[in-house]
Amino acid sequence: MNTDELINMLASGDPRPPAIPVQRMLTLVACGVLASVALMATFLGVRADLMQVLAMPAFWLKVLFVLALALIGWRLTARLSHPGLYGAALAALLAVPLAVIWTMAAWSLMAAAPGERSELFWGSTWRVCPFLIAGLSLPILIAVLRAMRELAPTRLRLAGAAAGLSAGAAAATVYCLHCPEMAPPFVAFWYVIGILLATGAGALLGPRLLRW
Amino acid sequence: MQRIDKANIRYDVEQAEIRLRALFLQGIAGDEAAYRQFLQATASHLRAFLRRRLSSWPDEVEDLVQESLLAIHNQRGTYDTAAPLTAWMIAIAKYKLIDWLRRHARRDSLNDPLDEDNEAFTTADGDAHEAQRDLRKVLDLLPEQQRAAILHTKVDGWSVRETAVALNISEASVKVAVHRGLKALTVKLRNES
Numbered sequence: 001m002n003t004d005e006l007i008n009m010l011a012s013g014d015p016r017p018p019a020i021p022v023q024r025m026l027t028l029v030a031c032g033v034l035a036s037v038a039l040m041a042t043f044l045g046v047r048a049d050l051m052q053v054l055a056m057p058a059f060w061l062k063v064l065f066v067l068a069l070a071l072i073g074w075r076l077t078a079r080l081s082h083p084g085l086y087g088a089a090l091a092a093l094l095a096v097p098l099a100v101i102w103t104m105a106a107w108s109l110m111a112a113a114p115g116e117r118s119e120l121f122w123g124s125t126w127r128v129c130p131f132l133i134a135g136l137s138l139p140i141l142i143a144v145l146r147a148m149r150e151l152a153p154t155r156l157r158l159a160g161a162a163a164g165l166s167a168g169a170a171a172a173t174v175y176c177l178h179c180p181e182m183a184p185p186f187v188a189f190w191y192v193i194g195i196l197l198a199t200g201a202g203a204l205l206g207p208r209l210l211r212w
Numbered sequence: 213m214q215r216i217d218k219a220n221i222r223y224d225v226e227q228a229e230i231r232l233r234a235l236f237l238q239g240i241a242g243d244e245a246a247y248r249q250f251l252q253a254t255a256s257h258l259r260a261f262l263r264r265r266l267s268s269w270p271d272e273v274e275d276l277v278q279e280s281l282l283a284i285h286n287q288r289g290t291y292d293t294a295a296p297l298t299a300w301m302i303a304i305a306k307y308k309l310i311d312w313l314r315r316h317a318r319r320d321s322l323n324d325p326l327d328e329d330n331e332a333f334t335t336a337d338g339d340a341h342e343a344q345r346d347l348r349k350v351l352d353l354l355p356e357q358q359r360a361a362i363l364h365t366k367v368d369g370w371s372v373r374e375t376a377v378a379l380n381i382s383e384a385s386v387k388v389a390v391h392r393g394l395k396a397l398t399v400k401l402r403n404e405s
Contacts, residue, residue: 001347003255003340006278010285010394011248013365014372015239017289018391082290083303152287154307211311212283212398 025147032143032167036136036174044132044178058182061104066172066191068097073166077144080159081151087162098192105188123181126190132178133194134201137164137171141202145209153210160206161199168198225298228257233297240288255281256336258305263337265309274343276312279401280305286395311402350400358393361386 001009040046053059072093079085109117123129144163153159172191181187232253239247258277266273283304291300351359357379364375365386376383 001351002343003274003278003281004252006281006347007248007251007255009362009366010281011239011244011251012367012369013244013390014242014387015244015247015288016242017240018387020289082292082295082300083287083307084295084300085292152283152290152304152307154303211402212395 021150025150028143028147029140032140033170033174035139035143036171037177039139040136040174040178044175046177047180050177053182056182058184059176061101061184062179062182062187062191063173063176065097065101065187066169066176066195069094069195070166070169070173072097073162073169076162077148077159077166080155080162081148081153083152083154087158101184101188105185108184117185120183121185121189123183123186123190125179125181126186129175129179129181129186129190130194130197133168133172133175133191134197135171136174137167137194137198137201140170141167141198141205145202145205148210149212152212153206156207156210157203158206159210161203163206164199164202165195167202168195171198229296229298232257232301236288236291236297237293240291251281251285253336254284254301255340256338257301259340260335260337261302261305262309271341271344272312274341275345276308277340278343278347279312279398280308282394282398282401283308286391286398315402345401345404347397347401350397350404353400354393354396357381358389358396361389362393365390 047053072090076087076090079087079090109120112120141164144167145160148159148163172195175191175194181190232250235246235250235253239250255277258280259273262276262280263270263273266276284301287304291297351362354362360379361375364370364378365372370378372383372386376386379386379389381389
């Protein structure tokens, strides 16, 4: 078959593209998030004092921080799944929530008595926090990567990393329902490490799973 | 002198963008003739783009032109009208090129300038060489229903309804079979070379 024959073949019949299955993609990602919530609720448990915690600004600072990262990561993933769209401006926007949490962290460290500072940074769960966030991100990451296969990412490592970032930040949001830590310095460091682990996993998986 | 060249190139880029975009948008709105013209113009641009970058493998150019055309066709739903169409096309062609180069494990050729995007679609090359592999044979490797759906609607000129009746499936299933089949074709092409 020469190229002209191929062109004839492709142009024949209705050239209107089939609709992108947005519904199916959203359902897939929602299932990933639900699986992550189920994992958290089963193996870690929702923190018992969640109702009291909901009234505390420190909790909402934490949630809004990871939620902002998740939303930017989500937009970034969507853009990088379309050929010819770039994400640099959007990626720069990630600096805003990071700057906010790091400022809050620095402020709370400076306000604390020297003896209390290490407690604010290390908390009591720093050993497991990043790994739990990364673990909870896996079902979301798999779902997002599957959904991206309906589109056409052309820079697979970058697109995979964006998927990992959104999955990691979404998993961190889920993890907030369990996590006993409230101090901004803890969140500003250990949560970010957890999200970075997920981002790295996405960058590793992207080139393998997103080829088309 | 250089300024004049640059101005000319920019003018050519804009012309290519305006023309291809108009044809493409008409095409995906359902205008078959416009879509055919779009694919023909795209093929010439792709050929020039790929020939320059595959100077060490002149015989492979046409295979990759076909692979890129197929990819552009399969992904035509992913074009975001807020961005330039040529940027979308070049991103796809470049992806297919890099994927091909990687498969052939010749990373040294990645040193060829891949980033001069603008100059890419100013030139056209209508001189098609024979493709190395016969797409028709690869088509035969597809599952029967997908193969039949593609051949009936796209080669034999049957309508979707006629094809649906002949294959004893719904019209929606015919469209899905064609779309999936053409996507499966890209995977087969990749595994084959």
